[in-house]
Amino acid sequence: PSTTMSSHFFVSPLKTSSMQFVTEKTPVQLGFCVPLPTPEDINDKEDSPPLLGHQSPHWSIWDGGKIGGRPSWLNPRDLPESPLRCRGLCSKSDDSTNKDGTPLRFIVQVYCPADDVTENEAAFHRSMYVFACPTCCSSSSWLESDSPEKYSDCVRILRCQLPKQNEFYPSVGNEDDYDGDEWRKHTSEYWSRTTKNDKLNLCAVCGQRGKGKCPKQKLWFCGSDHQKEHLRASKLQTQYENDNNHEVSLRYLPSVCYESELVVEEEPRICKSGGEASSNDSTKSDSKKPLFPSKDITDDDADLEQSDLNALTGTSLTEAATGVTDPITLAFYARMAIGGKENDVRDQSFRYSRWPDLENVARKSDGGERDDEADDDDLGPLWIMSDHRPPPSSSEEKLAFPPPCQYCGAPRSFEFQILPQMLHYLLQEPGSSSIGDKSDKISSRHVLTEAQRAILLEAKSKIESGMDLPEGFREQHEAAVASARGALLEITNSKGAKGPNDCVKEGVKEGLDWGTIAIYSCTASCGDGRVSSVDNTGLGAYREEVAWMQPPLD
Numbered sequence: 001p002s003t004t005m006s007s008h009f010f011v012s013p014l015k016t017s018s019m020q021f022v023t024e025k026t027p028v029q030l031g032f033c034v035p036l037p038t039p040e041d042i043n044d045k046e047d048s049p050p051l052l053g054h055q056s057p058h059w060s061i062w063d064g065g066k067i068g069g070r071p072s073w074l075n076p077r078d079l080p081e082s083p084l085r086c087r088g089l090c091s092k093s094d095d096s097t098n099k100d101g102t103p104l105r106f107i108v109q110v111y112c113p114a115d116d117v118t119e120n121e122a123a124f125h126r127s128m129y130v131f132a133c134p135t136c137c138s139s140s141s142w143l144e145s146d147s148p149e150k151y152s153d154c155v156r157i158l159r160c161q162l163p164k165q166n167e168f169y170p171s172v173g174n175e176d177d178y179d180g181d182e183w184r185k186h187t188s189e190y191w192s193r194t195t196k197n198d199k200l201n202l203c204a205v206c207g208q209r210g211k212g213k214c215p216k217q218k219l220w221f222c223g224s225d226h227q228k229e230h231l232r233a234s235k236l237q238t239q240y241e242n243d244n245n246h247e248v249s250l251r252y253l254p255s256v257c258y259e260s261e262l263v264v265e266e267e268p269r270i271c272k273s274g275g276e277a278s279s280n281d282s283t284k285s286d287s288k289k290p291l292f293p294s295k296d297i298t299d300d301d302a303d304l305e306q307s308d309l310n311a312l313t314g315t316s317l318t319e320a321a322t323g324v325t326d327p328i329t330l331a332f333y334a335r336m337a338i339g340g341k342e343n344d345v346r347d348q349s350f351r352y353s354r355w356p357d358l359e360n361v362a363r364k365s366d367g368g369e370r371d372d373e374a375d376d377d378d379l380g381p382l383w384i385m386s387d388h389r390p391p392p393s394s395s396e397e398k399l400a401f402p403p404p405c406q407y408c409g410a411p412r413s414f415e416f417q418i419l420p421q422m423l424h425y426l427l428q429e430p431g432s433s434s435i436g437d438k439s440d441k442i443s444s445r446h447v448l449t450e451a452q453r454a455i456l457l458e459a460k461s462k463i464e465s466g467m468d469l470p471e472g473f474r475e476q477h478e479a480a481v482a483s484a485r486g487a488l489l490e491i492t493n494s495k496g497a498k499g500p501n502d503c504v505k506e507g508v509k510e511g512l513d514w515g516t517i518a519i520y521s522c523t524a525s526c527g528d529g530r531v532s533s534v535d536n537t538g539l540g541a542y543r544e545e546v547a548w549m550q551p552p553l554d
Contacts, residue, residue, distance in 0.1 A: 028267040031110075031350025033067055033260040033422060035430035052261055053109055057186045059125065060173030065110040067349070068426050069250065069259030070207025072109065074127045074160040076168060077191040077200065078531050078541035083208040083222045086133035088154035103225070104131035104156060105257055105512065106207065107426065108418060112354065114161070114525040123525040125169070126161040128545070130418065130519065134255075134511030137549075157519050157545040162529040204248075205230050205255055229255055250429075257426040257509060262350060328386045329553065330460040333484035334453045335382055336419075349422035351382060355413040355523050381417040381518035383550060388515075390548045402520035402546050407532060410524035412546060418517040420552060427509040455480040485553070515550035 036049060053072025054062065066072065073079060084104045085091065091101030107130040114123040136154035165171055168186050184190040192200035201210045203222035210220035214227050217234070221227040233252035241249075250256050336348055357380070383389055390401035402412040459477045462469060469477055522545065531541050 027353075029264045029352040030267050030348050031064070031262050031264050031352065031416075033349045033425040034263055035260050035425070038430075050261060052259070053111075054127070054186060057169050057183045058173055059169055062111045062125075062173075064264050065108060065127075065262040067108040067260050067262050067422060068106070068257035070202070070256065071106050071129055073188065074125060074162060074168075075529070075541040076186060076188040077195075079188070079200070079209045080158070080540050080542055081209065081538040082211075083203070083206055084131050084156050084158075086136055086154050087156070088133055088136045088151055090133060090135045090154075102133050102135040103206070103255070105134050105255060106130075107132050107257065108262065108350070108422070110262065110350075110352070110416065112352070112415070114354075117355070118523075118525045120161075120525050120527075122163045122528040123161045124164040125166070126159070126525065128415070128519065128521070129158040129160070129542075130517070130547070131156045131158075132512060132514070132517075138511050138513055151551070152547055152549045155517055155547040155549055157521075157547050158539065158542040159521060159525075159527075159545050160529075160542045161525065161527060166529060205253055226255065229253060254510065257512075258429055260425045260430070264350070264352065267351075325463060326386050327460040327464050328383050330456045330463075330481070332382055332384045333481065334456040334460070336421075336484070349419050349425065350416065351419065352416040354415045354521075357413055380414045381516065381548075383518075384420070384515040384553060385550060388550045390518075401548060405522035405524065405526060407543055408522065408524055408526035410522050410526060412520040413523050414518060415521045416519050418514070418519075420515060423512060423514070427512060429508070452480040452483055456484065513552050515552045517547050517549045519545060519547050521545045 051061075052066040052069075054074050054076075055072050056062075085101035086104055087101055109127055109129045111125075111127050113126045115121055115126075133154035136151055162168065170183065188200045188202050192198060198213070198220075199209055199211060201213070201220040202208065203210045203226055204217075204219040205226035206222060208222055211222055213220050214231075217227070217231060219230065221230065230248060230253070233248045236252045237248055250258055392400075404411055455473075455476050459469060459473075459480075522543075527541075527543055529541060532539070532543060537544075
């Protein structure tokens with residue numbers, strides 16, 4: 001995927017001076033995880049590792065974001081007072097060790113300015129942070145749950161924003177306009193030193209606010225758990241690699257996911273037949289036709305619009321439909337085969353389409369017609385199954401989702417979603433092989449063919465129409481589903497490991513599992529970048545948003 005993008009990379013809905021969104025359709029941005037270069041790669045090129053997130057004060061290069069590793073704080077001074085903990089089921093258990101909830105793992109952060117669409121100049125710089133509970137989001141927890149909807153509380157979302165003129169970054173983002181090597185105001189270390197506040201030093205494990213310095217390791221930690229974890233990791237690194245002179249590798253820190261760069265590109269345009277549009281579509285017309293046309297289905301029914309590929313609101317769906325007979329799941333599989341390198345299903349880990357439902361609201365208020373055909377496909381996340389979706393906004397007030405912003409009362413709307421493919425990059429060490437095994441282990445790429453996509457979409461259409469899948473087609477449908485599931489869910493895990501040391505040897509992290517996580521944010525992007533005086537719950541200059549998580553398919 002291309003990494004050449006504008007400084008404010010996400011394409012946002014255009015607006016007029018009266019805050020009315022114009023009728024330009026919000027494009028969907030696809031996010032792809034790009035593993036970081038290994039130390040050997042860096043040494044070969046005599047180059048330094050890339051600076052992700054806000055590690056550089058040169059904000060003109062803040063494109064995309066990062067997954068895993070430690071958060072890179074936009075506001076490095078006014079941090080949450082303590083590490084984030086789960087507010088889900090584990091915090092309500094009888095286990096006294098979890099009375100405050102399990103410490104959350106950092107998953108992803110995204111740089112997504114919103115000053116252009118909200119008229120809030122304080123949203124010139126804006127980043128979203130996602131944290132998840134390794135206890136409640138594990139495979140075993142999903143299996144034990146009788147109400148997966150409760151697990152949305154196991155994900156926490158922070159939003160931070162700053163005006164262009166602020167205390168932490170230069171007013172110009174180009175490094176040629178100032179001596180960037182001497183600029184340190186974007187680091188927590190600078191503010192700890194200048195304000196003489198030791199608790200602004202970050203934990204060496206999780207990257208959140210530290211509480212004390214270990215006299216033995218001479219590093220800061222948020223508590224004794226991470227202090228002990230880092231000490232064990234240091235010993236393991238010495239044991240396996242005979243290396244105690246470098247920073248501890250993420251391989252040996254179970255609380256920290258593997259780190260990758262998040263880059264984005266616009267989703268390829270979908271043509272009527274459900275495939276990716278191109279200049280030579282006419283030469284591929286045969287492969288786009290329904291494979292098993294039925295006299296009961298018209299051409300218009302068989303040609304699936306892009307809007308068919310998202311959550312459906314019709315009542316023809318059988319409530320018990322799940323798995324390979326669920327049209328939502330089939331549409332999800334088919335949609336994942338579009339975009340990325342060679343349309344590899346595993347490449348696509350993230351989808352972004354900020355507040356697209358506001359566009360239709362603006363059209364209606366302007367006296368225009370709602371463009372359902374063009375825009376319904378982007379009115380929300382791409383759900384992975386029919387079950388366990390949030391209640392519609394028309395539900396009872398206490399059940400409606402998402403709730404309005406608790407800080408300003410503005411409505412919340414869908415902004416982006418995390419796909420299950422991201423788990424591969426979070427839990428599996430890039431290019432990993434067992435310690436002692438220096439052979440290259442390059443996994444084969446998993447790609448859905450155009451014929452397999454057509455089969456999935458044809459099956460979706462038939463199931464929604466209440467038709468049985470005909471003999472002959474059923475076998476092809478099952479084969480296409482198996483291929484899609486294998487491409488999407490073939491993520492190395494530690495189920496066969498005998499213990500923590502086996503996970504370390506294989507470079508595999510334990511915990512974390514989900515179907516998809518949809519994030520909803522305040523459509524006013526409220527706040528002026530300072531510590532909030534409204535509903536201040538110890539989050540500093542960071543405000544909390546909400547998420548809805550679907551369980552995994554397996």
